[in-house]
Structure formats: structure tokens, C-alpha cells
Amino acid sequence: MISRIADYSSPLVTVLISTYNRPLYLPQALKSILAQTYRHLQIILVRDGGEPVRSVIEPYLADPRLTFIDRRENWGLPRSFNQALEQARGKYICYLGDDDLFYPHHVRTLVEALEGQNEYEAAYTDLYKVHCRIEPDGKRTALAKNIEISRDYDRTSLLQFSHILHVSLMHTRKILERTGPYNENVHVLIDYDLIRRMAFFTDFKHIPTVTGEFYAAIEQDQDKCSRISNRKRKDRTSYILNLLGIYSSRPPKPWTKLQDTSLTLLAEMVDENLLIALEQIWSHTFFPYRIYLPLPEAQLRQLKTIVPNILGVPVRPGAGAQERLDAVLRCCDGEYIAIVPSTWRIRYNEVAWIEKSLYALMHCADPKQAFDLIGSCPERWAAVFRRQQLMAARRLHKDKPLLESIQAAGISLRSPHQQEWPFQFENMTTSGQMLEKQGMWAEAARLFEMAQQRYGNDLWMMTRRANDLYHAGRFMEAAEFAAQVNSIRPSPATLLIEARARRNSRGDREAIGLLKRAEMILEGSELTYAG
């Protein structure tokens, strides 16, 4: 396999790297690309303004695979990547931060995952987050190498927050034709924005192998850290608006992996109630949606809001709820329809106000089932339906009031049960963490075992289990689980857990070998252990 991949007849991979004011770390990053065991690469390095770097990369410029765009102006990361993408010729694209590094098997691991299959257009690995102390000369001393994220792909979770790191990602170049390039209006989380748009068209294959490192200064050294995203995140309002912009992003249809929701907001007029409802929907919804607003034209003309994705549906003055809904049904294109009154209020700490019911509906096998939103009541009724289901009900019983037509069509309505909500895995792991904090280690271990049985994420869950069993004093079991993880993907954390458990069960000698290996990983002298 290795020899085939090393062959130049294998697909070309473009590696993009944009640099800004990090001449100290750039050579190491660049060297790690050139040291890839997968040789068929096009490397595009963009100097996005800042300090000149030509002198530090001089030794590498002779490599014909490297294209250097030496620009004096600072355009920002999205525009820089877009400039590089215009020159990209690879079948696959991957990225490296100018202060991060790939292990030698990074590209090969991802190409092997993507080649010869049609299911995935993107894949990702795991990375060590290296907590480091910044020395006075700017050099970094690693204090920990943690696998903080090792999450199997979950489409719903990705819509709300990313579990895919930019540097760990490889995708086809072709998918950009559907997602579009990097959004140059997004200032932070530019990778999440693109990855989220990709999720509309492909699932992501997770390879739980560590193939690189990204760096984070420890708290007291944060000021010395030049990571731009850290600085931008400090402006909370701007950060939130940026995030909402990402949530509101809707690539062109047809979407192959996600379904759309047409959210019908029923209002009597443009008033404060409506404006509050619009803002709340915008700030709380992460599933893709478009708001349909059936109102008389004169009212629609009065609407002034920054909330995106609103489509005004003109209706005659004095039109009732049924008539307005029917008007929406004639023009909307979402697979799901939500009906929400403008008096609806979303609880302050609610994170999935509509998604709980939508998720239940999407995963419900009964075609006659629809769901009320949590908190819906006769005075303030809100619900989600399959569009076809609701259209059929209205078509067959158009003279009946809305609820009667729904009943007459045999559609059953209820609130979703808690076990039908999204984020079951996240809830279990959060509960496990709470038990750990309370020192209830054995109970936490049981919970992580259950989470693994139901939702996979094997290495992650086994690591938590091993750690919890160790703290519960069940050393033999802890050592056994940690050893299982270490036989597949040894990391400093799991080697430490196994060593501590072995010390308590069999003595110090056995622990020494494990700890020496953990030390080697931390010192970077075991880079290819998982290759």
C-alpha cells in the first residue's frame, strides 16, 4: 500500500499553509509537510503580509512541489486560503497552521481513508493539543500532549459545534464547487464555517489516529501567544455575531445530507413581539432553516431587521391562520415545516428549542407522527411536521381549521420524549464528567461504558473508563482498558493511566516502560508510533 501511495500516479494532494508573523515556527511546519511519507504533493505557502519569511524558508524553496506566494499585504486567512485554492490542482486538499505540524503519516492516513470509496468526501484524524510554555526566546516547551477531541462524526453535533479540527481535515477539491470557498466575511472559526457547509453534502470519516500537533500556550503565557483566533474570541459580541452568521449560512441546494426546515412565523402585524421572536430564532437555531413570514404586503414593507433568511409571503389583509399557512405551503421548499406564533418565547438557556422536536421527527419511522415544540400549549401552539404530510392534510381538508385538518388526516401530535432529543451522547458524557467531579468514579465508568455501547467513540470512552476505574481503586480493570487503548493508540494520558494502575497492582518495574514511552511522545521522539 505504501509503495502504491508513494507512486506519483497516486492522486495529487494540495497542502495549504498561510503564514503571518510566525517566522520562528514556520520552518518546522514546512519541514513536517516535506517529510510526509506520501510524496505526491502540491504545497502552497502564502505569506499573508507580516514579517518576511523568505530567509527562513530558503532551504525548502528548491523543492519543486512548493509554490510560495509572497504577499506584503495582510488579507486575512479566508482570503489567503481562497487565493491559494485558486491555484490548487490536487484531488484532495488539506491544511496546516504555520505553527503546527504534521506527523509523517498524516497525508497518507487521510488519502488511504478517502481513496477507493464513494461514501465520504472528507475525512479527519486526531491531533495532539500541545500545551506549551513560551520561553523568553520564543521557543516552546511542551507541558502536555492531549487528545482533547476524538469524536466520531456526528452530523447533528457538527451543526451546533465542531468536533473536527482544521489541521486534521482532508477533503476533495470537488466539494468546494458545492460549498463555495472560504467565507471572507467570517472573521473567526473560518474552518468551522467551511466544514459546516461541507456537512450539507457529505459525511466525514473519522480516523482515530494521531497524525499531528497543534499548539496552545498555557494560561500565564497567553499574552505571548500570537494565535489570532484567541484574540478575536475575546470580543464576545463580535464572536457571537460571527457564529450566528455561520449558523445562518445556507449553501445552494440540492443538499444531499441535510434537510431544510421552513419555519412559518405566524404574526398579526410587524410589532415588537415579532421582532423579538425573529431575533430569538436567529440566536437559538442551529439546524438549517428559512423563516417564512405570511403578512400583508404593507406590513412586510415595514419590517426592518438584520435577521437573515427571512422570506416574506404576501397575504390579503385580514387573512386567518389557515389561509396564511396555506400561502406558505404553496411556496416553501423545506422537507419540514414548523409553525410558530410570534408570541413564542425561547427560554434563556435553551439550546435546542426547535431541534428537539425536529430531531425526533427526522428519526421517527411513523409517517403519521408530528411533534409539538417543547412548551407548546393551546394558547401558544407550535409544532413541526413533514411538509408532505401537512400539505396532504391541508389539501384534503382545506375547509377545516388547521388543527381539525391535521386530526382528520390522521396525523398524531405529541411532545418528543427526552430520549428522542438530540445530543444523547453529549448528555451522557457531561453526566459522566459531573460524576467524576463528585468523586463517583465507579458510576462514571459505568456511564462511559454505556455511552460506548450506544454511541461508539471507543477509544475516547475506554480512556475515560480506564481513568475512572483507576480512581475507583479497580486497578486491574483500569490497567486492562488502558492497555487496550495503548495497543491501538498510545498517548501520554493513556500510558500514564496504565502505568499508575500497574504500579498499584504489580509494582514499579512494569510502570517504568510505559512512562518512558509517554516521555518519548512528549519529547517528540516517537512521532511515527501510530504509522
Place this chain on the structure above:
Amino acid sequence: MQDREQEQPAQITDGVDTPTGQIWPEEITRTPIPDLGWTQYYDIVKELADCYAGVGDFPSALHYYDKAATLGPDEPGPYVGMGVVALQQDRLDEAETAFRVACRLDPNCSKGYCGRAMVAEQQNDWPQAFEFYLKSLELNSDDLTALLGLFQMSCRIGSFEKVIYYLEVYLDMHPGDTSVMFCLATLWLREGRLEPARRRLKELLLLEPNHADAAHLLEEVENKLVHPVCQET
């Protein structure tokens, strides 16, 4: 609109920040959760040093304690380790210095005080050793080394009140520890408290029927209970 936006940040993400990770409360950076926090290298090196010390490879142990001290300059652990190694090699001055550093870095370092007590004990300075063992137990009443050290010093200087208190505290936490039960029974016998001594020894023999010293002591206690006059003579 502006006011509402400023109120909203927490609700939108419900504590989960990111795309590139999660925001963890500060205390979690020092919790025993794997793959979080930044003390991992220190933890590994310190653990390695302890292992080498455990198997008697003192040069390697000292090498790694030194490294741990560099990685965690505020941590007392490596100095306690250096002190223990020095103590085992009869280098009492070095041990004393190391334990002092540990106590300076962390005034609540019970092991540091326990180490200083052991140094004082080796120097036959029993009152000083008694004081340090006591300080160590005040900071951590669960430290068996300090407890047994205090017991020995109590026997040497003939003062039992404080050690009885700490032995009882320890037994509340570790009710099945027969070595501590035996110490306590011995002290009660010396204090003339025969009934509690007998009760404790019987409990001990239930847990460890072949404990010969306990059986002999029980015989002595029961004999004294039957012949109280002998006790006076």
C-alpha cells in the same frame, strides 16, 4: 436589540464554545481527567522518578526528580522525592534541605514535614521529630508514615495523648487497619485503659486470628482485668 445581544452570549452556546474545543472551568485544568490540563509532562516524569525510587535505582530517580522540579517549579513533590532518596542513602543534610524546600513551596505539604521528622528522628532529636510528625498529621491525618512515626516518638518521650487522638482519627478512616489497631491497644494498655484495649484487640483478632502479638497482648490485658491488684504492684 443591543442590550439583548449582550445578554445572550451564554445562552447561545450553553457553555460549549467552539469549534476548536470546549471551554473548561479553570479548576478542571488540575483535575485527574486524562487529556485535559497542562501538568501531564510533570506528572509523568514525577511518576517515573517515584518508580525508579521504588525499585532502588536512585541515580535515575534523582535525574527524574530534577526534571520534574524544572517542569513544575512550584510543585513540592519532586523535593519530597529527593529528600526520601537522600534519607535512604543516609545523606541527612541533603534530605533536610530538600524537605525544607518542599515545605517552603507548599506550607501545607504534610509529606515535607513528615520527611523533616524522619531526618530529626535519624539525628535522635526526638522532641523535634515528634513536633514535625504532629505538624504532618495536622495537615493530613491520613498519613500512615507520620502516624507510625508519631507513635514511635511518643513511646520514646512518653507522651501519648496526642498520638492516641490521631490513631483514633486514622482508625475512623481505615477501620480495618490492624497495625494501627495494635498500636492503639498497646497505648491504651500503657495508659491503664484496659477495657478499650481488650475490645480493640478482640476486633483485631477477628480480622487477623493469627496475629500472635495481639493474642499475647490480649492475654496480658485479660490477666490484668482478672487480677487488678497485680496491676498496682
